[in-house]
Amino acid sequence: MKRLEDKIREEGQALSEHVLKVDAFLNHQVDPVLMQDIGKAFAERFADLDIDRIVTLESSGIAPAMMTALEMNVPFVFARKRKSLTLQDDLVEADVYSFTKQETNRISLSRRFVKPGERILVIDDFLANGEAALGLTELVESAGATVAGIGIVIEKSFQPGREKLLARGYRVESLARISKLEAGHISFVEAVR
Amino acid sequence: MKRLEDKIREEGQALSEHVLKVDAFLNHQVDPVLMQDIGKAFAERFADLDIDRIVTLESSGIAPAMMTALEMNVPFVFARKRKSLTLQDDLVEADVYSFTKQETNRISLSRRFVKPGERILVIDDFLANGEAALGLTELVESAGATVAGIGIVIEKSFQPGREKLLARGYRVESLARISKLEAGHISFVEAVR
Numbered sequence: 001m002k003r004l005e006d007k008i009r010e011e012g013q014a015l016s017e018h019v020l021k022v023d024a025f026l027n028h029q030v031d032p033v034l035m036q037d038i039g040k041a042f043a044e045r046f047a048d049l050d051i052d053r054i055v056t057l058e059s060s061g062i063a064p065a066m067m068t069a070l071e072m073n074v075p076f077v078f079a080r081k082r083k084s085l086t087l088q089d090d091l092v093e094a095d096v097y098s099f100t101k102q103e104t105n106r107i108s109l110s111r112r113f114v115k116p117g118e119r120i121l122v123i124d125d126f127l128a129n130g131e132a133a134l135g136l137t138e139l140v141e142s143a144g145a146t147v148a149g150i151g152i153v154i155e156k157s158f159q160p161g162r163e164k165l166l167a168r169g170y171r172v173e174s175l176a177r178i179s180k181l182e183a184g185h186i187s188f189v190e191a192v193r
Numbered sequence: 194m195k196r197l198e199d200k201i202r203e204e205g206q207a208l209s210e211h212v213l214k215v216d217a218f219l220n221h222q223v224d225p226v227l228m229q230d231i232g233k234a235f236a237e238r239f240a241d242l243d244i245d246r247i248v249t250l251e252s253s254g255i256a257p258a259m260m261t262a263l264e265m266n267v268p269f270v271f272a273r274k275r276k277s278l279t280l281q282d283d284l285v286e287a288d289v290y291s292f293t294k295q296e297t298n299r300i301s302l303s304r305r306f307v308k309p310g311e312r313i314l315v316i317d318d319f320l321a322n323g324e325a326a327l328g329l330t331e332l333v334e335s336a337g338a339t340v341a342g343i344g345i346v347i348e349k350s351f352q353p354g355r356e357k358l359l360a361r362g363y364r365v366e367s368l369a370r371i372s373k374l375e376a377g378h379i380s381f382v383e384a385v386r
Contacts, residue, residue, distance in 0.1 A: 029270045029306040030255075032263040059251035059271065062223075066256045070225040077222045078252065082294070101275070113222040 001041050001175040014181040027060040039067025042151040045173045049148045052118040060125040077113045081105040092142040096135035109139045116144030127152040130161030194234050194368040207374040220253040232260025235344045238366045242341045245311040253318040270306045274298040285335035289328035302332045309337030320345040323354030350382050
């Protein structure tokens, strides 16, 4: 997605070989028009899949999931990293290790909103080691639903997440694929489309 | 906002005199079309304020802030409850006690995205005791910006949050105002408009 790549080039910051800071438009401040375009791009790429519902993970997955859900006219659910007093019943759970935050979060989703037999689109902001995406697929499958596709805003293609997901047979669509980060420089996987 | 009140009546659950569960459409599963209407309603109510930016709090504020930002054509920023490796520089911070989660969170916002002199609209999903909204106003003002208005999706009008905000001179617009919760029954403040 050219507009997203341009935005990453202009406003993203490669802090090291592994860390890309995109808090100017994706995971702290959000550019709503870019996010609308991201929703349209996911809706287009997954238009053939007959999706019932979208599942994402709080917090940075919420904005892209919101816009994709609006474009596809389906509800979305955001998995929680911590339980609240009002979210306790009938949960499916999975453990997700975050390399960025250096901690394991137990993520959860209510079975009331992901039902057996449904076709689910998983959306997340980043794909690196695949921990969050795999945790989300585990939640969806524990609830008896099927992961029809996985949509990623920014993929760090030099890390193993994509390969892990493909090896398990998931369809993965990433809107921007980064081949290399060097302090001050960001390279992209050459777009096939 | 009638459509929101209807949705609360149909899908909200009063668990006790203080706890309203709205995870079917607001803070776990999200109804994207309702959220679009919520964004339009906020944009209309605050149209006169010449807003530069929207500030909300992760996670449940993100969807309504996203749709309001899109309607108003301004960026939004979500304050973080925990710091990540890529969000450490030049923060403003405030402490917020959550009665629902029974814990204090230190919330933070980067000064890079809320600038001195800007006019900020604060958006949040719930207003009860006012802790979260007051924490957000503290962040905005610490950054040297002005809180031009506060938009709340659901206000529990029998709790003191609204009065606290009005006493400090803030303009508060709540799309649904609940006057009373009883197990199994939800009453609304009579709408003036």
